[in-house]
Amino acid sequence: MxxxxxxxxxxLKVLAANYLHGVDLSRIDEAWEIVTRVHGGxxxxxGEYYVVHLLEVASTLASMQLDLDTILAGLLHGVMKxxxxxxxxAEKFGKDVANxxxxxxxxxxxxxxxxxxSQAENLRKMLLAxxxxxxxxxxxxxxxxxxxxxxDMVDHEQQLDIARETMDVYAPLASRLGIEWLKRELEDxxxxxxxxxEHYDLSHRLESSLDERQRYVDEVxxxxxxxxxxxxxxxxxxxxxxxxxxSIYKKLIAQDIPLERVYDKVAFRIIxxxxxxxxxxxxxxxxxxxxVPGRIKDFISVPKTNNYxxxxxxxxxxxxxxxxxxxxxxxxxxxxxxxxxxxxxxKEGQKVNQNDARLFRELKKxxxxxxNVEDPREFLDSLVGELYDPEVYALSPKGEVKEFPLGSCPIxxxxxxxxxxxxxxVGAKVNGRQVPLKYQLQTGDVVxxxxxxxxVPRRGWLDMVKTSxxxxxxxxxxxxxxxxxxxxxxxxxxxxxxxxxxxxxxxIIKSGHIRLLLKQLRCNSLDDLLVKVGSGIITVDSLVKAxxxxxxxxxxxxxxxxxxxxxxxxxxxxQQHGSSEAKGQAGISIDGVDGMLVKVSQCCRPVPxxxxxxxxxxxxxxxxxxxxxxxxxxxxxxxWIDVSWDxxxxxxxxxxxxISAENKRGVFAEISTTISQDNANIADISAxxxxxxxxxxxxxxxxxxLAHLHTLMQHLRHLPAxxxxxxx
Numbered sequence: 001m002x003x004x005x006x007x008x009x010x011x012l013k014v015l016a017a018n019y020l021h022g023v024d025l026s027r028i029d030e031a032w033e034i035v036t037r038v039h040g041g042x043x044x045x046x047g048e049y050y051v052v053h054l055l056e057v058a059s060t061l062a063s064m065q066l067d068l069d070t071i072l073a074g075l076l077h078g079v080m081k082x083x084x085x086x087x088x089x090a091e092k093f094g095k096d097v098a099n100x101x102x103x104x105x106x107x108x109x110x111x112x113x114x115x116x117x118s119q120a121e122n123l124r125k126m127l128l129a130x131x132x133x134x135x136x137x138x139x140x141x142x143x144x145x146x147x148x149x150x151x152d153m154v155d156h157e158q159q160l161d162i163a164r165e166t167m168d169v170y171a172p173l174a175s176r177l178g179i180e181w182l183k184r185e186l187e188d189x190x191x192x193x194x195x196x197x198e199h200y201d202l203s204h205r206l207e208s209s210l211d212e213r214q215r216y217v218d219e220v221x222x223x224x225x226x227x228x229x230x231x232x233x234x235x236x237x238x239x240x241x242x243x244x245x246x247s248i249y250k251k252l253i254a255q256d257i258p259l260e261r262v263y264d265k266v267a268f269r270i271i272x273x274x275x276x277x278x279x280x281x282x283x284x285x286x287x288x289x290x291x292v293p294g295r296i297k298d299f300i301s302v303p304k305t306n307n308y309x310x311x312x313x314x315x316x317x318x319x320x321x322x323x324x325x326x327x328x329x330x331x332x333x334x335x336x337x338x339x340x341x342x343x344x345x346x347k348e349g350q351k352v353n354q355n356d357a358r359l360f361r362e363l364k365k366x367x368x369x370x371x372n373v374e375d376p377r378e379f380l381d382s383l384v385g386e387l388y389d390p391e392v393y394a395l396s397p398k399g400e401v402k403e404f405p406l407g408s409c410p411i412x413x414x415x416x417x418x419x420x421x422x423x424x425x426v427g428a429k430v431n432g433r434q435v436p437l438k439y440q441l442q443t444g445d446v447v448x449x450x451x452x453x454x455x456v457p458r459r460g461w462l463d464m465v466k467t468s469x470x471x472x473x474x475x476x477x478x479x480x481x482x483x484x485x486x487x488x489x490x491x492x493x494x495x496x497x498x499x500x501x502x503x504x505x506x507x508i509i510k511s512g513h514i515r516l517l518l519k520q521l522r523c524n525s526l527d528d529l530l531v532k533v534g535s536g537i538i539t540v541d542s543l544v545k546a547x548x549x550x551x552x553x554x555x556x557x558x559x560x561x562x563x564x565x566x567x568x569x570x571x572x573x574x575q576q577h578g579s580s581e582a583k584g585q586a587g588i589s590i591d592g593v594d595g596m597l598v599k600v601s602q603c604c605r606p607v608p609x610x611x612x613x614x615x616x617x618x619x620x621x622x623x624x625x626x627x628x629x630x631x632x633x634x635x636x637x638x639x640w641i642d643v644s645w646d647x648x649x650x651x652x653x654x655x656x657x658x659i660s661a662e663n664k665r666g667v668f669a670e671i672s673t674t675i676s677q678d679n680a681n682i683a684d685i686s687a688x689x690x691x692x693x694x695x696x697x698x699x700x701x702x703x704x705x706l707a708h709l710h711t712l713m714q715h716l717r718h719l720p721a722x723x724x725x726x727x728x
Contacts, residue, residue, distance in 0.1 A: 007051055008032070009075075015062040016071060023068055027093060028058075031075045034092075038082040046150035053146065054078060060142045064338065069093075070135045073100035077139055080105040096133070103129030103136035104143070123169065137173060141182055144170050148189040163193035172387030178306035178339025187246040195249070202245055202252075213242065217266055220317060224270065224285070224325075231284045236271040236330060243267050270327045275300060278311050278327045285325060289315035292322065297443070300332070302393060302401050308336055394445045408441050408466040414449045415470035422473055424451035438464050456481070483531055489622065490534030493641065497540065501547050520546045536616035539638035598622045598643070600653065604629035605728070607653040609706025614643035645705075652702040654683055655709050656728030662721045663695040670719050675701065678712045694723070 009032045013025050035051055044053040058074035072093055080086070080101060090098035103126070129136040144166060151159050167190040174183040192199045206213075217240035224238055243266065270281055278300060295314035303309045310328040317323035328336065390403035394413060402416050410430070415422030427450040428435055441447065457477045465471050495505055508514050514526060521538055523529040532538040598614070604626040606612050611627040616639045624643055625632035632640075661667050668687070675682060684700040703709045709727070716725045 007036075007049065007055065009055060009058075012055060012059050012062055012071070012075075015059060016068065019065045020068055025068070027068065027072060028075070030092060031072050034079060034084065035075055038079050038084060044150075045147075046153045050078065056146055057139070057142050060146065061138065064138075064142075066135070066138065069096045069100065070138060072097050073104065073135065074139050074142065076101045077104035077143065096135075099133055100135050100139060103133060104139045134177070137177065141170060141174050141177075141179070141186075145182060145185055145189075148186065151189070151193060159193045163190040166190040167194060169387065174339075176306055176387070178304075178308055178335065180308075180337055180339065182339075184244040184246075188244050191246040191249060198249060199245065202249060206242065206245070206248075213266060216318075216321070217268075220266075220268060220323060223318065224268070227284050227288060228270075228281060231280065233272065233277055233281055233284065235277075235281070236273065238271070239269045240266050241269070266323070268323060268325045269333070270325065271330055271333050272327065273329065275329060278329065281327050282311050282313060285313065285315060289317055289323070291315050295324075297393075300328075302395075304390070304393075305401075305403055306339060310336060391443075392441050393443045394441045394447050397446060397448050402447075404441055405466045409439055409464050410435065410437055410441070410447060410449060411461055412465050412467045412470045413441065413447045414451075415465075415467065415473050417449065419473050421449055421451060422470060423457055423477060424453060424455045426450055426452045426455045437461075482535075486531045486534030487527060488534065489616075490530035490532065493533050493540065493616075494530060494543065497543055497547060517546055534616075536639050539636075540616070540641060541638040598624060601625045601629065601631070603631045605653070605655050607655050607703055607706050607709055608645040612643055612645070614641040615639055616641055652681070652704055654700055655703055656698065656700045657709075657713060657716075657725055658728055659695075659697040659699065659716065659725050660723045661695045661697070661719075662723065663689050663693050664721060667695060667721045668697075670721065671697070671699075671716065674715050674719060675699075675712065678708075678715055680708070680712050698728070 009028050013028055016023075016025055016028070035054055039050045039054070042050045044050045046053075054075050054077070057077070058071050061071050061074045076084075076089065076093075076097065077100075079089075086098050086102055089101055126136070126140065147162070148166060151162060154162070166186050171183050171186040171190065174186055221238045221240055225235070228235055272278055272281055292314040295312070297312040300309045300311055309332040310326045312324070312326055314322055314324045391406040392404040392408055394402050394404065396402065396417070402413060404412055404416075410428035411422060411425055413428070414425040425437070427437065428439070429448040429450065430439060430441075430445050432446075457474045459478060461474050462471060465474065491505070498505055498508065508517065509526070518525070518529060521529060521532070521542065523532060523538075529538070533540075533543060599622070600606060601615075601623045606624055606626045606629075612624050613627050613632055614622040614624055615632060615635055617623050622641060622643065659671065661671070672682065681702040682699060683702050685697065687695060687697040689695055701709070701712070703712065713725045713727070716722055
């Protein structure tokens, strides 16, 4: 092992001097002095001196021709853990270096074997640091790549954790920056640890066919050169390179085909002098080789968000093999390989160009979209979902390109514009034609979103959208709406129970007793209490106990004999009948609670006139059940609540009946006519014949109340062919 004292940064300075002309590189020596002093003989997890790892990070950043501040941050990115403060770094190297090191330090604190919440929080901090300075991400990506080279040195569980995070987060972030070589390296190394058997098998099978593939590559390159020369196009170079392992593996999985049927294992790249030659070369190739429909993509006129530009086509080449060909200029090729580093925006005196500014805006949008996601698992799922590899490129009416995963719909497009546009989306026009919201966007679609001030997000949208941004926004709106409902319901329930103690919520607040109530029920505020009551987290029973004065909770009162669920339901019904004169009428009332917060249970489908009991659901208001409903009787009685039918509502209720009848001609017509004559409506019907020749029907009807249903059932029983009618 080489001695730490013998390690020096001379090679790094040579790398930097090759392109940083006229820049004072003595700052590298100053940084190196700090690094060797604070890290001393400490070791990297691979066993080598930690300073060697830091020097490799800085050297890789220099090989990418990044600015001196980024190189210095690469050297120093571990010193804050060893006690070097932000102010000291800012004084010696400037605020930019201090900020990048601070951002990188937050990242290196990630405990890969820690809990989900810890991982989510550290990734959140990383994103915030990236939003302030993109160079934080460049340092971290290089640091992670060098760690991946040495991942064999750690235990298996840690290998899987680091590889999964690399595949899900860091490789896609490298893609966002357009650094293709870095993305490929990260993916292939993560693939090796996540799927070791598949990696071994695939790499060895490709290795065994290397000579055959090379002969095919040489043949195709010669043909391409001849075809282009005939049309006066002299390319700068033509490259045929094997696709990286993970991209081939993804194709095998996605198409469920064997390796032998993956014909485009080699990608050809034609580098020409001008943009016009790109299009001329494309026409020349298509004139002799048939293009594969749907596989022609023009990223020159419509660049990707990461500034990538190229013509893509897949054609049927020699011997019927599919060939993927990319055509681009020299500058486009440099950007495709180096991404944001190809025209680095932080070089001394250089302004941010328009393309880079757009890329940085997109990354900041990513950070903003995830800022309010509190649940760790949802945050991680949303982050991974946001870092998708786009497959669909749709346009706004003004020509702005939006990137989406396959299967995205107009709602995804609406949320990519603005949250308010997504929330109010009622429809869309695609290429000037009205389409449903479930329409799947296609590359090249021009999408115009139609909004309405009366529209709000629907829960069903979650099954339609594909982007995490849309899903996160919809969930956030639904959570807010449910919280508002729970707040209103909780206020009504609290007011009702408090009135039983001859006081009111206002009086409790005014007297200061609310503090005692909040303390007993472990709530942070009055709104917190009301929401927890309305969502069923705090049961009515717990609320009643907290409202009782201490003297009423003493030992002198004999404990109440616990009631069975059936007895409790009977008692609640007795109280209900004693206080309500509106038995049998429509509309649901819970001592004044708005009916919006109440839903009729679909398991027993009560109708006005049925004896009912309410059940406070978790975050969904009150579910109303028939008093003898099996689901209700098996639920927690502490979450039951008195409900009653009250008032007259302009609506009908759904009820189910089962009919057995003789299977003879016209029986269904007789039944449907009777239902129609009784002013009921058939909502749903299913029927079949039995082995004994009977017709069995299950019919869901819309009726006004229990009396209406009983009358209808009686009329059905009077039909000659009907044997029995019973309610479901």
